[in-house]
Amino acid sequence: MKSWPxxxxxxxANPIPVATYMTGTVYFALGGVMGVLGLADSLLGEDALGFxxxxxxxxxxxxxxxxxxxxQAEPRRAEALLTVAxxxxxxxxxxxxxxxxxxxxGYLDALFEATSGFxxxxxxxxxxxxxxxxxxxxxxxxxxxxxxxxxLLLFIVVLPHLALAGRQMFFAEVTGVQKQQLTPxxxxxxxxxxxxxxxxxxxxxTAYLLTGVPVFEAVANTFSSVSAGGFSPNPQSFAAYxxxxxxIAAWVMFLTGVNLLLQYRAIFDREYAAPLRDPEFRxxxxxxxxxxxxxxxxxxxxxxxxxxxxxxxxxxxTASIITGTGFASADFAMWVVPAQTLLVMLMFIGGSAGSVxxxxxxxxxxxxxxxxxxxxxxxxxxxxxxxxRVGNKNVGEDVLRAVSAFITLYVGLFxxxxxxxxxxxxxxxxxxxxxxxxIGNVGPGLGSVGPMAHYGDLHPISKGVMIFxxxxxxxxxxxxxxxxxxxxxxxxxAQARNQT
Amino acid sequence: MKRKPKxxxxxxxxxxxxxxxxxYLALGAVMLGLxxxxxxxxxxxxxxLLGAGVGLSLGWWFRSLGDxRHEPGRAEALLSIAxxxxxxxxxxxxxxxxxxxxNxxxxxxxxxxxxTTTGATVLADFxxxxxxxxxxxxxxxxxxGVGILVLxxxxxxxxxxxxxxxxxxxxxxxxxxxxxxxxxxxxxxxxKVYATLTLAAALCYWIAGVPAFEALCNALTTLPAAGFSPNPRSFEAYxxxxxxxGTLFMFLGGAGFxxxxxxxxxxxxxxxxRDVELRVYTLIVLVFSTVLAIFLITxxxxxxxxxxxxxxxxxxxxxxxxITTTGYASADFALWVPAAQAILVAxxxxxxxxxxxxxxxKVIRLLVVGAIVRxxxxxxxxxxxxxxxRLGxxxxxxxVMRSVAAFITLYVALVxxxAVLISLLxxxxxxxxxxxxxxxxxxxxxxxxxxxxxxxxxxxxxxKLILIVxxxxxxxxxxxxxxxxxxxxxxxxxx
Numbered sequence: 001m002k003s004w005p006x007x008x009x010x011x012x013a014n015p016i017p018v019a020t021y022m023t024g025t026v027y028f029a030l031g032g033v034m035g036v037l038g039l040a041d042s043l044l045g046e047d048a049l050g051f052x053x054x055x056x057x058x059x060x061x062x063x064x065x066x067x068x069x070x071x072q073a074e075p076r077r078a079e080a081l082l083t084v085a086x087x088x089x090x091x092x093x094x095x096x097x098x099x100x101x102x103x104x105x106g107y108l109d110a111l112f113e114a115t116s117g118f119x120x121x122x123x124x125x126x127x128x129x130x131x132x133x134x135x136x137x138x139x140x141x142x143x144x145x146x147x148x149x150x151x152l153l154l155f156i157v158v159l160p161h162l163a164l165a166g167r168q169m170f171f172a173e174v175t176g177v178q179k180q181q182l183t184p185x186x187x188x189x190x191x192x193x194x195x196x197x198x199x200x201x202x203x204x205x206t207a208y209l210l211t212g213v214p215v216f217e218a219v220a221n222t223f224s225s226v227s228a229g230g231f232s233p234n235p236q237s238f239a240a241y242x243x244x245x246x247x248i249a250a251w252v253m254f255l256t257g258v259n260l261l262l263q264y265r266a267i268f269d270r271e272y273a274a275p276l277r278d279p280e281f282r283x284x285x286x287x288x289x290x291x292x293x294x295x296x297x298x299x300x301x302x303x304x305x306x307x308x309x310x311x312x313x314x315x316x317x318t319a320s321i322i323t324g325t326g327f328a329s330a331d332f333a334m335w336v337v338p339a340q341t342l343l344v345m346l347m348f349i350g351g352s353a354g355s356v357x358x359x360x361x362x363x364x365x366x367x368x369x370x371x372x373x374x375x376x377x378x379x380x381x382x383x384x385x386x387x388x389r390v391g392n393k394n395v396g397e398d399v400l401r402a403v404s405a406f407i408t409l410y411v412g413l414f415x416x417x418x419x420x421x422x423x424x425x426x427x428x429x430x431x432x433x434x435x436x437x438x439i440g441n442v443g444p445g446l447g448s449v450g451p452m453a454h455y456g457d458l459h460p461i462s463k464g465v466m467i468f469x470x471x472x473x474x475x476x477x478x479x480x481x482x483x484x485x486x487x488x489x490x491x492x493x494a495q496a497r498n499q500t
Numbered sequence: 501m502k503r504k505p506k507x508x509x510x511x512x513x514x515x516x517x518x519x520x521x522x523x524y525l526a527l528g529a530v531m532l533g534l535x536x537x538x539x540x541x542x543x544x545x546x547x548x549l550l551g552a553g554v555g556l557s558l559g560w561w562f563r564s565l566g567d568x569r570h571e572p573g574r575a576e577a578l579l580s581i582a583x584x585x586x587x588x589x590x591x592x593x594x595x596x597x598x599x600x601x602x603n604x605x606x607x608x609x610x611x612x613x614x615x616t617t618t619g620a621t622v623l624a625d626f627x628x629x630x631x632x633x634x635x636x637x638x639x640x641x642x643x644x645g646v647g648i649l650v651l652x653x654x655x656x657x658x659x660x661x662x663x664x665x666x667x668x669x670x671x672x673x674x675x676x677x678x679x680x681x682x683x684x685x686x687x688x689x690x691x692k693v694y695a696t697l698t699l700a701a702a703l704c705y706w707i708a709g710v711p712a713f714e715a716l717c718n719a720l721t722t723l724p725a726a727g728f729s730p731n732p733r734s735f736e737a738y739x740x741x742x743x744x745x746g747t748l749f750m751f752l753g754g755a756g757f758x759x760x761x762x763x764x765x766x767x768x769x770x771x772x773x774r775d776v777e778l779r780v781y782t783l784i785v786l787v788f789s790t791v792l793a794i795f796l797i798t799x800x801x802x803x804x805x806x807x808x809x810x811x812x813x814x815x816x817x818x819x820x821x822x823i824t825t826t827g828y829a830s831a832d833f834a835l836w837v838p839a840a841q842a843i844l845v846a847x848x849x850x851x852x853x854x855x856x857x858x859x860x861x862k863v864i865r866l867l868v869v870g871a872i873v874r875x876x877x878x879x880x881x882x883x884x885x886x887x888x889x890r891l892g893x894x895x896x897x898x899x900v901m902r903s904v905a906a907f908i909t910l911y912v913a914l915v916x917x918x919a920v921l922i923s924l925l926x927x928x929x930x931x932x933x934x935x936x937x938x939x940x941x942x943x944x945x946x947x948x949x950x951x952x953x954x955x956x957x958x959x960x961x962x963x964k965l966i967l968i969v970x971x972x973x974x975x976x977x978x979x980x981x982x983x984x985x986x987x988x989x990x991x992x993x994x995x
């Protein structure tokens with residue numbers, strides 16, 4: 001695209017060309033999508049004003065920002081961090097417009113819904129599902145699908161490249177992050193991931209359609225299943241569908257928590273044993289299996305479920321919470337405390353590092369477990385030099401430090417959120433689970449924010465806290481928190497000075 | 501004299517046996533003394549008699565098995581700590597069991613809560629206990645405080661466990677040296693402060709109108725940050741002045757004793773003022789109390805009739821009580837609004853200073869973790885930068901950071917595991933979470949049914965057992981207990 005002369009000068013002085021350009025591109029694309037949805041909605045005779053306003057802003061701002069920025073091959077670290085952090089909040093700010101104008105929500109609520117969408121959380125403030133048109137429901141689910149795609153690229157390509165939160169280690173052999181540039185190999189990796197993502201989307205859609213889910217709901221649920229999102233256009237979530245659909249959804253959710261690169265190797269390279277050799281996958285499968293069986297027995301013994309429903313709900317809910325999807329096949333806020341406790345515990349585990357799953361992620365738990373084991377040995381042999389291994393990979397000291405700092409930040413941010421909401425909501429269970437569900441991008445909590453309820457009645461500040469948690473939690477905290485270090489801004493200013 | 505080697509005995513533990521024997525003998529002697537008191541008061545004499553008998557005979561036997569000249573290695577030293585902290589409450593529980601009308605599990609819970617300076621009680625009916633039993637209960641907390649100060653502050657630092665190597669250089673100026681006279685002097689000076697403050701506390705309480713017996717018992721449990729009170733209403737029963745004195749002495753009990761030694765005995769306040777940990781500790785207490793006071797003023801002036809001065813007093817008292825992991829209550833905070841309770845729950849995870857009898861994570865570890873996190877954030881911008889971490893004017897070694905990170909992970913994991921299990925058993929989320937958090941932090945009261953005016957008597961036996969293990973592990977800073985689960989330890993002991 002040719003640069004307009006007036007912008008060309010501003011673009012040269014812009015200290016953050018990549019952030020601007022990226023935001024512009026994404027805005028432009030989302031503007032286009034909203035335009036199409038607006039047309040569809042107006043054909044159906046619904047209120048499409050929100051989409052058109054959103055489309056106009058998206059396309060217009062997108063164009064301007066693209067002109068102001070420039071696509072550089074390699075942004076500096078400070079700018080890369082800024083880009084990641086800012087993009088993940090600017091997108092919901094745009095995406096909220098249709099909910100705000102056509103959905104009858106206040107802007108804060110609309111922003112909550114949109115952040116929950118693009119961060120694939122699935123926490124909703126929607127009390128009355130009649131408020132939304134087809135277009136809005138479609139947009140809601142689609143935002144999760146886009147969010148899922150974005151997060152995969154972020155997790156497997158960008159963050160390892162930036163060596164954030166320990167990610168430099170997790171995919172070292174597949175992505176070749178030791179090299180300094182975005183190599184063709186990385187591009188290949190990105191394509192591979194998206195191929196798996198699309199394949200999973202198609203398969204899920206077919207399966208839902210075949211098991212009798214109405215077409216519109218099947219499409220929307222597919223979008224929010226494969227992205228571990230959790231928005232459903234049906235107020236009953238998956239409780240409204242047949243047992244077979246629920247079983248299929250449980251499997252789909254299980255797959256969304258598995259490293260997509262492993263899935264690629266199993267599906268396209270026919271290395272069927274690859275997942276079985278992976279320590280993260282093994283731990284993940286083991287946890288799902290153990291917790292699922294435990295929960296099934298609790299449900300069978302303490303509630304009047306038969307054997308099959310007990311197993312179905314147990315595994316559905318286990319997969320749903322551990323991956324941070326948040327669908328419900330039953331109102332688990334009504335279950336006995338032991339079952340709920342297991343679910344809360346799962347909120348802190350999360351899926352694999354190379355998946356759309358949220359929360360802390362299995363591999364980090366493996367790393368921290370190895371650290372603790374080594375420290376125990378060191379208590380006996382203080383002088384010993386003990387290498388740290390997860391599977392057959394060595395964990396470097398930098399990874400170790402990054403992972404422990406990440407987990408500390410995660411727990412700290414969760415606890416502060418719980419404390420603030422505890423004060424505002426005057427309800428411990430709501431505060432505790434809402435905070436865990438937001439930062440882990442899970443969706444539903446317990447009590448009055450359970451799976452069949454909504455977050456609409458929370459205090460506005462609580463909603464603000466949750467928006468922050470969903471945003472920060474989704475992109476693994478570091479990028480967002482670096483915005484609060486003076487260091488980042490000092491570097492950006494220095495960069496600006498160098499350019500002029 | 502040559503003894504036959506006993507195959508079941510781990511001979512490397514000779515020092516531990518000897519030490520355990522001495523402790524058992526001493527406790528047996530104390531119980532013998534209490535036996536005299538209970539006879540004089542006409543209370544049931546059998547508990548202390550049996551306890552003294554078991555203590556003295558087992559103590560003598562252990563002592564004869566052991567050998568004081570054996571120099572313990574790391575594995576033995578760590579195992580000894582774990583062993584002693586487990587076996588001493590088993591002995592101390594006997595009087596509660598025989599004379600206090602409890603079953604043995606409850607008695608062990610009470611004794612473990614005593615020696616670990618926790619202060620969680622299973623005593624639902626305070627009539628059950630005579631004076632002598634209440635005195636024993638308070639005395640065991642005081643002993644527990646002595647034990648923790650000497651054994652854990654000095655020995656763990658010496659062994660460089662759980663990041664403790666940092667604290668000792670910080671507070672005593674002792675570098676890595678063998679267990680030498682200097683360390684002994686440090687331990688002695690700590691105890692001097694500890695005993696002096698205990699006396700002062702007893703005197704102050706008594707002046708403020710607390711009955712003499714209760715003043716003494718409460719003083720014995722204030723300084724080790726323990727929390728048993730012979731009065732079922734804890735400090736709620738006393739005058740405002742006594743409550744303010746309680747706040748003061750709890751605060752002092754949670755501050756490092758070494759620094760106070762410098763102040764009181766060498767009249768040098770500078771190390772006290774320069775100490776980063778103490779400053780942050782003071783700041784945290786002030787901030788939490790102020791916020792809590794605001795909530796009490798805005799929420800409870802009507803329904804609980806708090807005046808401003810009541811609100812401020814209760815805020816300072818209970819925040820200090822929870823942060824220092826003492827666990828007294830000047831009001832039934834389980835009845836306060838959730839917002840106020842949330843602040844107290846947050847305070848449960850702070851803990852006092854490292855050189856005190858307080859439990860919890862401890863302020864200095866939180867400072868270390870804060871430093872690590874800040875550095876990682878900066879490192880995300882400069883991945884190649886080499887940065888040394890500083891705390892005050894000390895630079896932190898990588899080994900300290902790693903062990904602090906591992907410690908906090910274990911701590912949180914133990915709280916979480918306990919919370920899940922107890923919630924499963926009790927069908928109650930709030931009880932599960934707060935009971936677990938208070939047990940690992942050696943605090944005492946939780947919220948809900950196990951609040952400050954409630955008791956742990958109604959819990960399932962298995963929950964009590966979990967809490968006993970948590971109190972035990974939390975008190976000796978987790979590492980020795982978790983080591984018991986590693987095969988390396990047992991391999992090393994055999995070899």
